[in-house]
Structure formats: C-alpha cells, structure tokens
Amino acid sequence: MASLIVPDVVPSPREDAEKIRNAVQGFGTHEKALISVIGHRNAAQRQQIRQAYQELYNEDLIKRLESELTGDLEKAVYRWMHDPVDRDAILAHAALKNLSQNYKVIIEIACAQSPDELFAVKRAYQNRYKYSLEEDVASHSSGDLRKILVALVSTHRYDGSEVNASLASSEANILHDAIKQKVFNHEDVIRILGTRSKAQLNATFNRYRDVHGASITKELVSDPADEIAAVLQTVVRCIRHPAKYFEKMVGDALKKTGTDEDDLTRVIVRHAERNLEEIKELYYKRNxxxxxxxxxxxxxxxxxxxxxTLLGCAGN
Amino acid sequence: MASLIVPDVVPSPREDAEKIRNAVQGFGTHEKALISVIGHRNAAQRQQIRQAYQELYNEDLIKRLESELTGDLEKAVYRWMHDPVDRDAILAHAALKNLSQNYKVIIEIACAQSPDELFAVKRAYQNRYKYSLEEDVASHSSGDLRKILVALVSTHRYDGSEVNASLASSEANILHDAIKQKVFNHEDVIRILGTRSKAQLNATFNRYRDVHGASITKELVSDPADEIAAVLQTVVRCIRHPAKYFEKMVGDALKKTGTDEDDLTRVIVRHAERNLEEIKELYYKRNxxxxxxxxxxxxxxxxxxxxxTLLGCAGN
Known part of the structure; x- marks a missing residue:
C-alpha cells in the first residue's frame, strides 16, 4: 500500500501551479507551502501541475525548483517531481558514475519491479540519454560485475507464475555447488539469476533452503571478502522479497553515521506511491x-x- | 518492397474460409486451390480467414492444414499461416533443438529486424512457451556461443540514428585488436556487438574498414577454423545489410546438393511481406x-x- 496521502478533493492543476509559484517567487522560498502541495499529489497529478506551470509561466517547474532549493531537499524534490519511469532512468544514469559503489540501484531497478516496469524504464532511459541502459551499464563496468549487471538489465524475464519443480531442484544444486566452491561468477549462476522468471527463482531458492539446510541469502553473505557474493546476494534479496530488502536498506541508511541520504531519499521517494506502508510495517516489526x-x-x-509527508505523516 | 501479390478486391474472410474448406475436404487435398487463396493474402487477412474458419467449422485451420499436407509444403504453409511474430517465436523455438547448427535463426531474429520487432517476438515467445527466449537460449547453449546469443536476444538496443564518432573509432580498434589476436570471444567484442545501436555499429564497421584496410566481415571469415568467428560474422552481416545476408543465404540454400529447404522456406516466408523484392534484385545482380x-x-x-506464389510469380 502507498503511504502518500492525496486529499479527497484535489485543487485544479492550475491552482496548484499558482500556489507553487507563490511559494518560489520573491525573496526566499516557502518550502513548507511547496511541500504541502507536491507532497500530497500522485504522479499523474504532479505531471499535470508541471504542465499547467509551464503554460502559465512559460518555465519548466522542475528547473525552477532545482534553482530554488538546495541540498538533500533539492535532490528529493527533483526525484519526486519526475514521472516514476523517468525517475528510475535518472537514478540509473546517476549510478553509472561509480557502478562498483552504486550497483544496488541498478539491481533494484532490474530485479525489484516487474519485467514490464523495467522495460518502461529502459525506454525512458533511451529517450532521455540516446543510449540503451544495457550499453551504458556495459561500458561503465567491467569483469564479473559487468557480466551480472548487463544480464540483469538486458533480460525481459517471463512474468508468469508457472514453476518447473525439477528445474528448480537441478538449478538449486547448481547454485549450491558454485557457492560452496566459492565460484560466485560461475556462468551458470549468472545464467540462472539473470534469465529465470521470478516465480521460478523463488521456487529454486525455496528448494535450496529445503535441501541444503540454509538459505541462499545467508550462504552468500557468509563470504564478505568476495564482492561478487554481495552483488549476488542483493540480486537474490531483490527478487525474493523486495519490501524486506528496502526496509533493511532504509534501516541501514538511518543507522549510518550521518545517515545515507541518497539511499534514504531513494527508498522513500520511489515507494511512497507503491508499497511504503508495507515497508513501514516491516520496519516496525524489526525495530x-x-x-x-x-x-x-x-x-x-x-x-x-x-x-x-511522503511517509504519510502530514501533521509532523 | 514486398513480393506478395494481394488482389485489389479481396473476398470476405468467410468466402476464403469456405474455399479452403472445399480444398481440404473429401478425398485428397486440392493444394493449388489452397495456395491460390493463402498465397495472396497478407498477415492480417490470413488471421481473419483463420478466425472465420474457426467460427464456421469449429476447427483450427492451421491444425487442419498440418494434417492435410506433408513435407516441405506442410512446413512452409504452417509457417506462413502464423502471424509474423508468432512465426518467429516458433522458428526460434525450433532452432533451440540444435543451437550450434541453428544459431543463424536466432541471430536473424535478434539482429536483422528492429529492436521493437525483436521485443514483440520475445513477448510472443513467452505467451506461447511460458519461458523467456533468453532463458531458453541460455539453457540450450553453452560457452562462447551462449554468451553471444544470450546477449543478442536480451538487449533492447537503442534504435536512434545518433552516432558517436569517437566511440566508433575506439571500438573499431577494440574489435580489430581482438580479431587480429584471434580472441573472438573477447568480452568487449561481445559487449560492443551485443549492446550498441545498429547506427553506432555501422559507423564502427565503416571506421574499421577505413582505418584497417579490410572489412570486418572479411577479416572474420578468414578464420574458418574458428566457429565463433563465423558466429560473429553472421551477427555483423545481419546488422550491416540484412537483405544482402538473406540473398546470400537463399543462394547458398539453392546451391546445396538437394537444396536446404529449411533456409529457403524461412527466407521466402519471412520476407514475402517485407522486402523480398529487394532480395530478388540483389540475387539477380549477383547471379x-x-x-x-x-x-x-x-x-x-x-x-x-x-x-x-510468395515470390510474386503467380503464373508459374
């Protein structure tokens, strides 16, 4: 469930655009007035406001907000104001700068949403940057990380719920053998995680736990020395239980000295209209x-x- | 230009279905009557006939034709009667049985048409077989062939005409170095051929020829001992000039002792509604x-x- 609170009666996009104009014009910006509008509008409504603002003032609202705001708020508002698929394209593009640090963003986009959602992001990425996400990820990474990330962003997985039990069994064994021998970059590991449907992979992960007595996630974390093991673990977690993965990420971001605002903003902005309520519940259960x-x-x-506001706590 | 000849006035799907029913009913099949209908209808019209036939006779037309016809004609008619994207899905699935022999079919589907056409085939494949083309290609191949084929079917290439000249230059050098050192499976070779847009790749191939004095196609064929060189050459040819590639394929199929009906049928059936006229012209120029x-x-x-009939020679 989404955490975003949209009022029952929403003002017209023109009224909202005027209110935002008042908030950003003149000396200083009235951030609270701005947030009281955009923090309570869904993606379609925000796009309408952007359009109304453009028509009224002949100015791009997002560019104006960028010039008025600073720091973490600017970043968060910039991401929030974009359409979700554009936002993911922007996040993916920003992650390219240092993929060995930011690979999680790519894995989240590739594995924690549906194949059709990934495809929409890939289209948006091409429209915006005139390159494919595949080629940009490939040319900004190398070695095993490249092999895994390119496979993940390329494949359009089958999205059906059918599961082949004998395949799950044989591929659980392949994964187990590779992990046991610490050959995390085994081409069959990348093939399985990179091409199988999520339903099939979840059956394989279940089978892995049932037969080998430990979850694949745990066995992958047991080798912190190996960077690729951590990458594979992220993949498995994003496929197995995305909400749990994001709950953990937001918790880790808050725990860091100084807080990791990038991760915190990304999780909240990306999920406020999706399943942030579920993430909130999981967070409460754990903490x-x-x-x-x-x-x-x-x-x-x-x-x-x-x-x-995005967390649904308006009277903060 | 298509070679298929559709009459100016087309009978109703119902009339066509009735004519086909007469051709397949009773003792023996009147193949010529059947061909005189289906050999002069485009994909949309054939689907309407199929639907009308189902409604009139409560029977799947394609299944009926399969049981009435035999040999090369049965195969050709079966392929022709399917919608183009379904047909490609069927061809890809059939090619899986022996990918080291049939890899060309996969490369044709992945590289000789637009990224959106490939994506439509991938969707049709998933609907039909409940697996993704990516995972089926991956699990039916191995080694370098797998690396290349999976990359080709996975990527959704950028389809724009923009070209980065300095990238073309640097990547032409990467390709040349790898080919010179006979490291055909170099991960950068697969990355470049597997992810770059066709416009970019054609600029790279041009640059290769201009700087290194020989076309990449020729340099790849100069090593017939290496199977992967031949695979890469097929990729380059399908991207560089698909019509020329298919003209050569149909010529080779005709030259073989006994003729390669599979290749011959595939090229004619797949292109009768596309650019078979261009392929015919190229064939005449060469032969x-x-x-x-x-x-x-x-x-x-x-x-x-x-x-x-599909070649546009009705009075044969």
Missing part, C-alpha cells in the same frame, strides 16, 4: 520503532518535513 | 538469374508452386 520516528530523529528541516 | 527461375529449378510440385 519496534515507527519508521517516521526514526526518520524524524535522523533528519532535519524541510528535508525532514518532506520525507515525513 | 544474373532471376530468383524465381532458380527456385523453380531446384524445387518441385506444390511446394514449388507455393514458393513461386
């Missing part, structure tokens, strides 16, 4: 603290207000 | 014999009649 309280503690100012 | 005359010489019976 016995509501996610909004933890976010409020680790952030400040208008950035905090904006995140809490 | 000084019209393609239909060559086909007539090497084939016989109703199979010959059907191919000549």
């Amino acid at each position: 016995s603290v509501p996610l909004d309280k933890a976010v409020a503690k680790e952030t400040s100012g208008d950035y905090k207000t904006f995140l809490l | 000084s014999v019209p393609l239909d005359k060559a086909v007539a010489k090497e084939t016989s019976g109703d199979y010959k009649t059907f191919l000549l």
Whole structure:
C-alpha cells in the first residue's frame, strides 16, 4: 500500500501551479507551502501541475525548483517531481558514475519491479540519454560485475507464475555447488539469476533452503571478502522479497553515521506511491520503532518535513 | 518492397474460409486451390480467414492444414499461416533443438529486424512457451556461443540514428585488436556487438574498414577454423545489410546438393511481406538469374508452386 496521502478533493492543476509559484517567487522560498502541495499529489497529478506551470509561466517547474532549493531537499524534490519511469532512468544514469559503489540501484531497478516496469524504464532511459541502459551499464563496468549487471538489465524475464519443480531442484544444486566452491561468477549462476522468471527463482531458492539446510541469502553473505557474493546476494534479496530488502536498506541508511541520504531519499521517494506502508510495517516489526520516528530523529528541516509527508505523516 | 501479390478486391474472410474448406475436404487435398487463396493474402487477412474458419467449422485451420499436407509444403504453409511474430517465436523455438547448427535463426531474429520487432517476438515467445527466449537460449547453449546469443536476444538496443564518432573509432580498434589476436570471444567484442545501436555499429564497421584496410566481415571469415568467428560474422552481416545476408543465404540454400529447404522456406516466408523484392534484385545482380527461375529449378510440385506464389510469380 502507498503511504502518500492525496486529499479527497484535489485543487485544479492550475491552482496548484499558482500556489507553487507563490511559494518560489520573491525573496526566499516557502518550502513548507511547496511541500504541502507536491507532497500530497500522485504522479499523474504532479505531471499535470508541471504542465499547467509551464503554460502559465512559460518555465519548466522542475528547473525552477532545482534553482530554488538546495541540498538533500533539492535532490528529493527533483526525484519526486519526475514521472516514476523517468525517475528510475535518472537514478540509473546517476549510478553509472561509480557502478562498483552504486550497483544496488541498478539491481533494484532490474530485479525489484516487474519485467514490464523495467522495460518502461529502459525506454525512458533511451529517450532521455540516446543510449540503451544495457550499453551504458556495459561500458561503465567491467569483469564479473559487468557480466551480472548487463544480464540483469538486458533480460525481459517471463512474468508468469508457472514453476518447473525439477528445474528448480537441478538449478538449486547448481547454485549450491558454485557457492560452496566459492565460484560466485560461475556462468551458470549468472545464467540462472539473470534469465529465470521470478516465480521460478523463488521456487529454486525455496528448494535450496529445503535441501541444503540454509538459505541462499545467508550462504552468500557468509563470504564478505568476495564482492561478487554481495552483488549476488542483493540480486537474490531483490527478487525474493523486495519490501524486506528496502526496509533493511532504509534501516541501514538511518543507522549510518550521518545517515545515507541518497539511499534514504531513494527508498522513500520511489515507494511512497507503491508499497511504503508495507515497508513501514516491516520496519516496525524489526525495530519496534515507527519508521517516521526514526526518520524524524535522523533528519532535519524541510528535508525532514518532506520525507515525513511522503511517509504519510502530514501533521509532523 | 514486398513480393506478395494481394488482389485489389479481396473476398470476405468467410468466402476464403469456405474455399479452403472445399480444398481440404473429401478425398485428397486440392493444394493449388489452397495456395491460390493463402498465397495472396497478407498477415492480417490470413488471421481473419483463420478466425472465420474457426467460427464456421469449429476447427483450427492451421491444425487442419498440418494434417492435410506433408513435407516441405506442410512446413512452409504452417509457417506462413502464423502471424509474423508468432512465426518467429516458433522458428526460434525450433532452432533451440540444435543451437550450434541453428544459431543463424536466432541471430536473424535478434539482429536483422528492429529492436521493437525483436521485443514483440520475445513477448510472443513467452505467451506461447511460458519461458523467456533468453532463458531458453541460455539453457540450450553453452560457452562462447551462449554468451553471444544470450546477449543478442536480451538487449533492447537503442534504435536512434545518433552516432558517436569517437566511440566508433575506439571500438573499431577494440574489435580489430581482438580479431587480429584471434580472441573472438573477447568480452568487449561481445559487449560492443551485443549492446550498441545498429547506427553506432555501422559507423564502427565503416571506421574499421577505413582505418584497417579490410572489412570486418572479411577479416572474420578468414578464420574458418574458428566457429565463433563465423558466429560473429553472421551477427555483423545481419546488422550491416540484412537483405544482402538473406540473398546470400537463399543462394547458398539453392546451391546445396538437394537444396536446404529449411533456409529457403524461412527466407521466402519471412520476407514475402517485407522486402523480398529487394532480395530478388540483389540475387539477380549477383547471379544474373532471376530468383524465381532458380527456385523453380531446384524445387518441385506444390511446394514449388507455393514458393513461386510468395515470390510474386503467380503464373508459374
């Protein structure tokens, strides 16, 4: 469930655009007034506001907001104001700068949403950057990381629920043998994780746990020395239980000294209209603290207000 | 230009279905009557006939034709009667049985048509077989062939006409170095051929020829001992000039002792509604014999009649 709160009666895009204009014009910006509008509109409504703003003031709203805001708030608002597939294309493009650090962003986009959603992001990426995501990921990475990431962004997985039990069994064994021998870059491991449907992979992961007595996620984390093991673990977690993966990510981001605002912003902005309620519930189960309280503690100012608004805590 | 001849006034799908019913019912099949209908209808019209036939006789037309016809004619009609994307899915699936022999079919589907056409075939494949083309190609091949084929069927290439000249130059050098050192399976070779847009690749191939004094196609054929060189050459030819590639393929098929009916049927059936006229022109330029005359010489019976009909030679 989404955490975003949209009022029952939404003002017209023109009224919203005018309100935003008042917030950004003149000396200083009234961030709270801005957030009170955009923090309560869904993706389609935000696009309509952007269009109305362009028509009224002959100016691109996102560019204006970029020039008015700074720091974490600017980044968060910039990402929020884009259409979800464009946002993912932008996130993927930004991650290219340092893929060995940012590979998680690519894996999230490739594995934690449906094949059709990934394809829409790939189309948006091509429209925006005039290159394919595949070629850009390939030319910004190397070695095993490249093999895995290119496979993940390229494949259009089958999205059906059919499962082949004997295949799950044989491929669980292939994965287990490779992990046991620490050959994490085995071409069959990349083939299986890179091409099989999510339903099939989940059956394979279940089979792995049932036969080999430990979950594949645990066995992959047991080798922190191997970077590729960590990459594969991210893939498995994004396929197995995306909400749990994001809950853990947001928790880790908050725990870091100084907080990892990039991860925090990304998870909240990307999921406010999707399943942030589920992520909040999982967070509470694990930490016995509501996610909004933890976010409020680790952030400040208008950035905090904006995140809490997206978390569905308007009266923060 | 297509070679298929569709009459100016086309009978209703119902009339066509009735005519086909008369041709297949009772003792023996009147192949010529059948061909006179289906050999002059485009893909949309054939689907309407199939639907009308189903409604009239509560029977799948393609299944009926399969049971009535035999040999090369049955195969050709079966392929012709399917919608083009379904047909490619069927061809790809059939090619899996022996990919080291049939890899050309996969490369043709992946490289000789547009990225969107490939994507449509991938969707049709998933609907039909409940697996992705990617995973089936991956699990039916191994080694270098797998690396190349999986990359080709996976990527959704950028389809724009923009070309980066300095990239073309640097990647032409990468390709040349790898080919010179006979490292045909170099991961950068697969990355470049597997992910770059066709416009970019053609600029790279041009640059290769200009700087290194020989075309990449020729340099790849100079090593007949290496199977992967031949695979890469097929990729380059399908990207560089698909019509020329298919003209050569149909010429080779006709020259073989006994004729390669699989290749011959595939090229004619797949291109009758696309650019078979261009392929015919290229064939005539190279051989000084019209393609239909060559086909007539090497084939016989109703199979010959059907191919000549698709070639636009109705009065054969």
